[in-house]
Amino acid sequence: MSLDVAAIREQFPLLQRQINGQPLVYLDSANTSQKPRSVIDAMTRFMETSYAPINRSAYQLAAEATDAYEDARKATQRFINAPHAHELIFTKNATEALNLVAYSWGRANLHDGDVVVLTQMEHHANIVPWHMLASERHIELRWVPLTIDGLLDLTDLDSLLDGAKAFCFTAMSNVLGTINPVRQLCDAAHKAGAVAIVDGCQYVPHNVTDVQAWDADFVGFSSHKMCGPSGIGVLWGREALLDAMPPFLGGGNMILDVRLDGFTPAELPAKFEAGTPPIVEAIGLHAAIDFLEDLGMANVRRHEMDIATYAMTTLVDRYGDDICLHGPGNVEVRGATFSFGFRNIHPHDLSQVLDQRNICLRAGHHCAKPLMRLLGVNATARASFYLYNDEHDVDALTDALDGASDIFGL
Amino acid sequence: MPGLEDLYREIILDHYRTPRNRGELPPPAAHAVGHNPLCGDEIDVYLQVDGDTVTDVKVGGQGCSISQSSASMMSQAVKGHSVDEVRALVRKFKGMMSIEEDGDGEVASDAEIKLGDLEALQGVVKFPVRIKCATLAWNTLTEALAEATSA
Numbered sequence: 001m002s003l004d005v006a007a008i009r010e011q012f013p014l015l016q017r018q019i020n021g022q023p024l025v026y027l028d029s030a031n032t033s034q035k036p037r038s039v040i041d042a043m044t045r046f047m048e049t050s051y052a053p054i055n056r057s058a059y060q061l062a063a064e065a066t067d068a069y070e071d072a073r074k075a076t077q078r079f080i081n082a083p084h085a086h087e088l089i090f091t092k093n094a095t096e097a098l099n100l101v102a103y104s105w106g107r108a109n110l111h112d113g114d115v116v117v118l119t120q121m122e123h124h125a126n127i128v129p130w131h132m133l134a135s136e137r138h139i140e141l142r143w144v145p146l147t148i149d150g151l152l153d154l155t156d157l158d159s160l161l162d163g164a165k166a167f168c169f170t171a172m173s174n175v176l177g178t179i180n181p182v183r184q185l186c187d188a189a190h191k192a193g194a195v196a197i198v199d200g201c202q203y204v205p206h207n208v209t210d211v212q213a214w215d216a217d218f219v220g221f222s223s224h225k226m227c228g229p230s231g232i233g234v235l236w237g238r239e240a241l242l243d244a245m246p247p248f249l250g251g252g253n254m255i256l257d258v259r260l261d262g263f264t265p266a267e268l269p270a271k272f273e274a275g276t277p278p279i280v281e282a283i284g285l286h287a288a289i290d291f292l293e294d295l296g297m298a299n300v301r302r303h304e305m306d307i308a309t310y311a312m313t314t315l316v317d318r319y320g321d322d323i324c325l326h327g328p329g330n331v332e333v334r335g336a337t338f339s340f341g342f343r344n345i346h347p348h349d350l351s352q353v354l355d356q357r358n359i360c361l362r363a364g365h366h367c368a369k370p371l372m373r374l375l376g377v378n379a380t381a382r383a384s385f386y387l388y389n390d391e392h393d394v395d396a397l398t399d400a401l402d403g404a405s406d407i408f409g410l
Numbered sequence: 411m412p413g414l415e416d417l418y419r420e421i422i423l424d425h426y427r428t429p430r431n432r433g434e435l436p437p438p439a440a441h442a443v444g445h446n447p448l449c450g451d452e453i454d455v456y457l458q459v460d461g462d463t464v465t466d467v468k469v470g471g472q473g474c475s476i477s478q479s480s481a482s483m484m485s486q487a488v489k490g491h492s493v494d495e496v497r498a499l500v501r502k503f504k505g506m507m508s509i510e511e512d513g514d515g516e517v518a519s520d521a522e523i524k525l526g527d528l529e530a531l532q533g534v535v536k537f538p539v540r541i542k543c544a545t546l547a548w549n550t551l552t553e554a555l556a557e558a559t560s561a
Contacts, residue, residue, distance in 0.1 A: 348449055348474035348543065349418075356414060365450035378450040378472050407418055408426075408475070 002302040003295060005390040011036040011291075012388055018358075025359040025396045030174050030202060030337045030384030032224045035288075039228060042287035043280050054279055055253060055270065069279055072286035073269070079289045080200075080219065081210040082236050089235040089242075089272040090282055094201040095125040097220030097235035098168075100272065101197055102129035104245045105218070105237075106166075109195075112138040115164040117194070119144040119152055119180075120374055121173045124367040126199045130168065144169070146374065150176040150327040154184075161192035169196075171203035171219075175366045175382065176327030177308070177337035179203065186215045195241070201225060206304055206335050206386070208297040211236055223281065227387075228288030232281035235272070242268050249274040300387050304336040307385045311338060311394045318398055319343075326375060336385035339366070342401055345408050347381040353404040359397055416533035417540070418475065425527075426475040431485035433468040440558035443471075444550030446542055451477055455550040459558040462492050469547065476531070476540050481547035483528050488551065493559060498523045500548055500555075506532055507541050 009015050014034045017024055026034060052065040070085070077085040091097045106129075110116065116130055120143050134141055142160050145153045150173070161167060167189035172179045182203075186196040197218045200209065204219075205226035211219050218237045224230040247254055247265045251274035256264040265271045292300065308331045315323050315338075324341040328334045342350055347363035354361060362382045365372045372378060383397055435441070435456035444453045454470035467489050469481045484503075488496045498520045504510065506525065534544045 346474035348451075348476070348540070352417065352537070352540070353414060364448060369450060372450055378452060407414065408423065 002299050002306060003387055005303075005388060008295070009388050011038065013037060013040065015388060020358070022358050025357070025393050027359060027361040027383040027385060027389065027393060027397060029205075029225065029386035029389075030382065031362050032230065033205065033227050033386055034388065035229065035284075036227055036291050038291050039284045039287040043229065043284040046283040047280055051280070053276065065279065068286075069277070069282050072282035075286045075289045076234055079209065079293070080204065080234075080236060081212055083212060084239055086268040087236055087239050087242060089237070089269050090277050091220075091233040091235055091272075092231065092278070093224070093233035094199065094220045094222040095233070097218075097233050098125050098197070098199060099129045100235055100248045101218050101220070101237070102133050104248045104272075105195070105241065106130075106133045108244070108246055110137065110139055110165055113140070115140045115142060117142045117144065117160050117164045117167045117189075119169045120146050121150075121152070121176060121178065121371050122168070122170055122368065123174055123199060123201070124369070125201070126168050126170060126197075127370065143370075146371075149329070150178050151333065152178075152180055152185075154188075157185075157188050158192070161188055161194055164189075164192055164194040167192075167194045167196050168199070170199040170201070172206070172335055172337075173327065173368075173371075174202045174337065175339045175368045175371055175380070177334040177339075178327055179207070179333050179335060182214045182216065186217075189217075190215070202335065202337070205292075206297075207301050217241055223285040223288060226288055227291055229281045229284035232278040232285050234285075239268065242272070247271055247274070251275045253277075295387060303387060304385060305331045307389060307391070307394065308334060308336040308338075310391050311336065311383070311385065311397075314391075314394050314398050315340075319401065323401075326380060336389075337382065338384070339380035339382045341377065341380060343405055343408075345404050347379045349408065350381050350401075350404050353407055354397070354400050357396065357400045357403070359400050361397075412533070412536035416536055419530040419533065421527055421530045422475060422479040425479035425482040429469070429478055429482040431468050431482065431489070432470065434470055435466060435468050439466070439468075440554045442550045442553035442557060444546050444553070446473070446477070446546050448542060449474070451543070451546060453477065453481055453547050453550050455481075455547065455554045457551070457554040457558050459493060459555075462494075464488050464491055464493065464496055473546065474540075474543055476534060476543040477546045480528075480531055480544045483531070484547050484551060487526065487528060493555065495523070496551070496555060499525075500552055503528060503531075503548055504545065506535070507545055508535055509541070509545065 052061040054066040054069045147153045189196040195217045198216045200219045200221040204221040222233040254274040322343045326339040351363035439456045439458040451473035452471045456468040458466035467485045502523045
């Protein structure tokens with residue numbers, strides 16, 4: 001394994017917790033990740049020493065808080081190699097980032113008869129905002145299908161994109177683990193004259209992200225999946241696009257002037273940050289980025305490729321056809337997120353039994369019901385591995401699956 | 411932590427492996443579909459009501475052992491009973507699941523309603539996340555009953 005997992009785990013207080021005298025096997029990081037001590041301490045220290053309003057008061061404490069908040073924006077800019085810090089908008093989460101694009105860019109740029117292309121592996125967060133928009137005005141939604149291996153089927157991409165105004169796709173599937181060829185998809189979008197909107201929620205925590213190398217137009221992601229706190233997400237967008245968009249939420253901070261007869265919005269990024277933002281959470285996100293950069297995102301990716309390889313080999317060696325692993329078998333095009341079916345045991349029952357051994361994994365539709373229908377299931381179990389997991393966690397999962405068979409007699 | 415034996419009682423697993431009254435009923439039988447938005451499970455309840463009596467019931471859909479066994483036992487418990495008795499049974503079952511809806515609490519005559527095999531699902535209360543699994547079929551039954559009696 002490429003990372004020193006024992007040393008990493010020591011930095012995560014929650015992973016020291018035992019339930020019923022047994023350690024936790026946390027395999028739900030695609031849902032949300034655990035937090036290292038450095039993130040918890042940074043937020044606590046900020047609240048103990050530097051907490052104040054940002055962007056509005058002249059006293060020293062407020063200036064310090066404003067600097068710390070803006071430093072978090074600069075750290076995030078570096079982390080995804082964005083051209084400008086003011087192109088980064090702090091939101092509540094990735095869902096809000098994608099809603100912001102659909103609401104603000106979508107309403108300004110999409111009209112009756114326009115086409116938006118999505119893929120069949122999208123999370124509800126990148127589907128429902130477009131459905132909402134489509135219910136207001138006549139917008140055609142087209143869907144990129146999947147191959148049997150859980151990759152995007154790009155055979156007819158050019159014709160799907162023909163006439164499209166936007167192409168919205170995930171960089172990595174939260175169900176299948178599939179890592180999509182983002183640069184290729186952005187190029188195809190641009191060739192068709194469409195804007196490329198990337199859901200980076202699953203990709204950014206696990207890989208080196210370079211929005212300029214992608215040539216994307218918008219990228220959204222969440223702090224809580226990348227060792228940072230919940231309550232803050234990020235939208236990056238090209239300056240020219242963001243500048244031309246109307247505001248999303250209205251309120252304090254997002255205005256240059258307000259009069260009885262109207263208002264003038266602020267410049268970027270304040271224009272899209274109405275009200276008091278998640279200040280403490282931004283400090284936590286900054287600490288999470290420092291933590292990830294210390295490890296090196298290339299190392300994180302290599303580590304997860306090792307785990308993915310080990311997990312696929314171990315589970316299939318032990319259970320053969322009794323386990324149905326969804327998604328690609330090639331670790332070059334997948335992360336360490338595995339949805340699976342096991343011996344006809346319903347995922348809820350499976351997760352209940354695994355919980356007896358403190359194995360935390362998600363059972364359900366993973367907010368991707370169209371994809372579930374495509375897979376022909378109502379639900380799957382999903383084990384997702386991160387930088388604090390190693391082969392012991394895979395072994396614990398593998399051993400615990402046998403226990404489920406005993407109970408259900410399958 | 412409560413043990414799995416509280417949840418996966420043998421009678422529950424028996425109904426899960428061999429569900430009773432599976433299938434569909436053609437119209438004019440009432441039909442309701444229930445969804446558990448948390449897990450994606452779906453249940454179909456078909457209800458034939460003649461006069462004041464539930465004369466036939468069928469259950470379709472997919473779900474976990476708790477939702478499927480609950481549906482199976484429910485189908486056995488309501489067949490052949492009057493609409494009022496079925497409503498009382500729903501109240502009784504939901505009461506066992508610690509759910510009391512406004513104006514829908516247990517009434518005195520419910521004391522005579524027997525849950526029978528359904529009492530095996532009592533252990534579900536110790537696993538609060540699973541209560542929605544156990545009640546999915548019952549909420550769907552309530553909808554089907556409303557449809558059948560509104561006609």
